[in-house]
Amino acid sequence: MTAPDTLLEVEGLSVSFGDTEVVRNLSFHVSRGECVAIVGESGSGKSVTARSLLGLAGRGSRVTSSTLSVAGRDLTAASERDWRRIRGSQIGLVLQDALVSLDPLRPIGREIGDVLRLHSPLSAENARSRVLELLASVGMPNPERAITQRSGELSGGLRQRALIASAIALDPPLLIADEPTTALDVSIQARILDLLADVKSRGTGILLISHDLAVVSAIADRVLVMKGGRIVESGNTQELLALPREEYTRRLISAVPTDKPRRVPLVPDAMPVPAPTVHSTQDAMAPVVLEARGLTKSFPSPSSPFLAVDDVSFTLRRGETLGLVGESGSGKTTVARLVLALAPADGGAVLLEGGAFSELRERDRRPLRRKVGAIYQDSLSSFDPRADVRRILTDASELAPKADRHSVGELLDAVGLSPAVAKARPLHLSGGQRQRVSIARALAARPDVIVCDEPVSALDVTIQAQVLDLLDRLQAERGLSYLFISHDLGVIRHMSDRVAVMKNGRIVETGDAARVFDHPQHPYTAQLVADAPRLVDAL
Amino acid sequence: MSELDLRTAAASAAPVRRARPSVSEIFAMAFVLFLAVATVVPGLLSSIDPNAIAARDAFQGPSPEHWFGTDESGRDVYSRVIAGTSTSLLIGVSATVIGVTLGLILGVIAGFGGRILDFSVNRTIEVLFAFPGLLLALLVIVIAGPGPVTATIAVGLSTAPGYARIIRGQLAGIRSSGYVESARVLGHGPRRILTRHILPNALAPLMVLATLGIGQAVVWASALSYLGLGAQPPSAEWGAMLSAGRTYIGTAWWLTVFPGLMIVLTTIATTILGRSLTRRTAGRR
Incomplete structure (x- = not known):
């Protein structure tokens, strides 16, 4: 040679x-x-x-x-x-x-x-x-x-x-x-x-x-x-x-999630994702769990206030995943923070099960907070560095209703981790294990909705596939609703029932995931579809 | 999932890595142990009364009988150095405790008290910072009069701004950290977040700093005693002994060298320990 x-x-x-x-x-x-x-x-x-x-x-x-x-x-x-x-x-x-x-x-x-x-x-x-x-x-x-x-x-x-x-x-x-x-x-x-x-x-x-x-x-x-x-x-x-x-x-x-139909496992030979037990997907009759109405948020900047989120509205039904996709700076994470009531909105409101959520006083909202969980991209920084996995999980499950609490063992089992992980500190776990722990923590509080903010962006594709499969399975078993945020259209498309495409703080296109990606109406959506990494000429 | 389980088991089975202590760390620990014994049971290290005057034994150099020689009144320097340990360390440690406590109060007020309190505490800290620490201590003594107790308070007061500033920074950083935010998202109340997440994480690095601070406080306390503003002769205190020996430095070097050596070694030992604590806790992020 x-x-x-x-x-x-x-x-x-x-x-x-x-x-x-x-x-x-x-x-x-x-x-x-x-x-x-x-x-x-x-x-x-x-x-x-x-x-x-x-x-x-x-x-x-x-x-x-x-x-x-x-x-x-x-x-x-x-x-x-x-x-x-x-x-x-x-x-x-x-x-x-x-x-x-x-x-x-x-x-x-x-x-x-x-x-x-x-x-x-x-x-x-x-x-x-x-x-x-x-x-x-x-x-x-x-x-x-x-x-x-x-x-x-x-x-x-x-x-x-x-x-x-x-x-x-x-x-x-x-x-x-x-x-x-x-x-x-x-x-x-x-x-x-x-x-x-x-x-x-x-x-x-x-x-x-x-x-x-x-x-x-x-x-x-x-x-x-x-x-x-x-x-x-x-x-x-x-x-x-x-x-x-x-x-x-x-x-x-x-x-590789791109072009993989919804609910088809990304890990070969894995158990197929069970059919949703609570409500079938896209069940128009499923109750609305979370609703955002005309959310607006701007940040002060030297010239004029920067409008990060501009009149964003959506609904999320039980057992459904709404994908929020857009490039960095499009306002996705700000929407997540508004939904989690971590920042006050300038206008609009977030409703939980038809009742007020974002507009409540913090003291009145606190008992409701456990119903809206979160998973972050950088899970390590979301864990107290002094706590081991057991403490992280018990701290969270204390918030679940007394009759309905998971043990640490059950939680670890649900996310596919061995019981030995309970004694470890997150710092000593791999990225995929950490993300599983943060999913377990979110589950511990018995939420209805989980806001997933770029949950797999820091992971290798193979680990990403395992975590996405896990999220799919948990959703089917527990009737969870996900607000799934990602810049990766391949991931969003695989995970979502409905999508909202964000650009410069606005939702430019929204609708059924298959419809939006197969027949994009907005040029920006078409561009995103074209750019998603896919395997060439195979499959 | 079997591969995952294997990796998991490996991760948790691995013993927590603990670096073997270095030679200097062993030395430092041994010296601190020596100081502890000298403080608690000085009789174990020296059988001679540190204040026994024997005029005809004055100004003897180091010998098997008097390891560190004798002073102008024939008192044994070695037993005085040992006896002085408790005074010097007591002043150093108490001063650090006072400094850390005050710093903690100021830092917490600034960190949690809202914008106006934060502003006023910050400006106060900045004004205090403008004075060299020792000058601040002198100011306190001028107002309160000399003596070991006021020297302790003075040194404590003058180190407080430094601690306050560090605590305020720690609190600010931790308050906006991801784990405090995720505790809020879960629905934990503010009091629980404060006691379970914020304070433990803010205080851990403070303990390390305090260890480093003890050495400095011992030096400052000795400096005040040397100036005649701290512990008063004839009480055996390293700074006071230095001051008394200064007159004879040309003829009897041992009067100043040995107490001086103790101050230097104490500072070095606490600094080494403080730094190794910093390194060891840093691994936990």
């Missing part, structure tokens, strides 16, 4: 920390103009692999390989000095979080210009024009202005563009992108993937790393599926998606 087009060739790569081998005997290659994706859950060793290709595996690591060459240069025994020459000029790196990858105190122009001048003798004037060129090529609107801005002044998507610009500044033949779109909104994610596809078409080889098969399938030519430090399956993207051989690959494919 030493075709002249081979950019990166890896043979027998192993990485270990102390006695633990985290990457085992990995072999693959990347050719010019090709995108190879490494896909796996967190902890599968994919990021370590990427780092060791840059000589950055980290302190205490031992990297061995029989072949490791980049653009024909042998790097099996490269010294730190050799690596420094390779990084940037031969291999560019794009990381997940551009905010920490870019110096917050230096303008973007200087940041990229330094990369250029470090490796090539360019005058300040020439460097500047090259930077402008680069920023334009990554689709940065108004490069002249961006060049003077610091990373903190740019939005997430533009920041990621700037980072890609600095990674391709020296025109390296190989680009390594480690979860480059994970922190971004779906629409921005689609733009960044377009940009990477564009970079690829110019002949750059790309090694793309992600936990989400749907994301990589958009641009990857070949996919390597990694598990426990090993490649368990590899092949052409289309073939792999169409005919996965490994159980693990099937799980990754199945976990």
Whole structure:
């Protein structure tokens, strides 16, 4: 496999920390103009692999390989000095979080210009024009202005563009992108993937790393599926998606929620979601549990008050999920805070079971609060750092009616956790386990409604699939109503009976989920549907 | 779900990691133990009466008989250093307790008392901060007169603004934290949230700071005694001993070096312990 087009060739790569081998005997290659994706859950060793290709595996690591060459240069025994020459000029790196990858105190122009001048003798004037060129090529609107801005002044998507610009500044033949779109909104994610596809078409080889098969399938030519430090399956993207051989690959494919009908489990071979017991879905006769009427909320800002939520109304029936979808800044979370009565609305009201909720005095509302539960994106910060799981759950179940209380064991069982978790502190649990604990806490108070604010956005797709299946099952068993908030249309579509699409604080389209997504009326909804990450040409 | 259960079991079966104490931490703990013994049962460490005068034994250097030598009146410096431990530590610890208590009251008033109280407490703290701590302590002594009790109160008062500010910041941070919010969403009442979530989380780092503060309070108390404003001679107190030995520093170095060494070691030991407490509690987030 030493075709002249081979950019990166890896043979027998192993990485270990102390006695633990985290990457085992990995072999693959990347050719010019090709995108190879490494896909796996967190902890599968994919990021370590990427780092060791840059000589950055980290302190205490031992990297061995029989072949490791980049653009024909042998790097099996490269010294730190050799690596420094390779990084940037031969291999560019794009990381997940551009905010920490870019110096917050230096303008973007200087940041990229330094990369250029470090490796090539360019005058300040020439460097500047090259930077402008680069920023334009990554689709940065108004490069002249961006060049003077610091990373903190740019939005997430533009920041990621700037980072890609600095990674391709020296025109390296190989680009390594480690979860480059994970922190971004779906629409921005689609733009960044377009940009990477564009970079690829110019002949750059790309090694793309992600936990989400749907994301990589958009641009990857070949996919390597990694598990426990090993490649368990590899092949052409289309073939792999169409005919996965490994159980693990099937799980990754199945976990992608986009285009999966409602109530079809995302984890293969899982128990099918039971038919709703309390009321059938979309039962027009099911009683309305929660109603928002003309909610309005603005925040003071230097120029004019910023209208975060503008005349938002909806109803939520028993046993139903209402999906609230929109990009960051569209006001979704503010709606959640208004519904939870954590902030007073400027106008409008939230009604619970037909009675006042948001308009009550806090003292009168407190006994009703247990009926409206919440699950947050960052569950860790919603737990008292001093409390273990048992205390978290008993504290919450004290609020349920006396005759109707769950024991800690029942709650853990309901969310699929072992009883041993009761003694652990949330800090020591994995992200998926933490989210299960926060679901258990919400259940403990015996709620009617649960407000789920981006409950799976911080999780790997496979864990996301488990949590979504769990929420579906609990809903069917207990007749819960969910107000489900997410920026990810794939997730929303899979979870919701009805949806409301939010943009700039307003609901631009609402209705039956299938109807809205199959025949979007509003151009913004159509755009969201187009941008949702889906598996290409398979299934 | 079996994989999940396995991982769960692994997570909970793993013992809570406790780093082995370093050499300096062992030293610090041993020294604090020594101080504790010297405070509670000084007789165990020295059999000589710290105030026994023997004029013909005056100004003897360190010897097997008098480990730290003798002073101008022939009193044994070692037993005086041991006897002084209780006074010095008592002043240091009580001053810290006074400072933390006052700081707590001010901090809680500022943190919970609404905008006007917060504003006024904050401005008061800022004015107090404008004075160097020791100057503030001197001011108190000028008003209340010298003596060990006023020195204690003075040092306590002058450390209070620092604690108050930290507590106020802690409370503000915790009040807007995710876990207080989720307790509200669940429907817990304000009193329960205060006692069960806010105060425990705000006070834990304070205990660490107080440990760090004891060393500083001992130094300040000694400084006041050195200036003749704290414990008065002939009572054995490290600062007062330093002051008395100052006159003979050219001829009898042991009169100042040993009490000075005790002050330095006490400060170092409490600082090491305070810092290691900080590190150990930081792991719990």
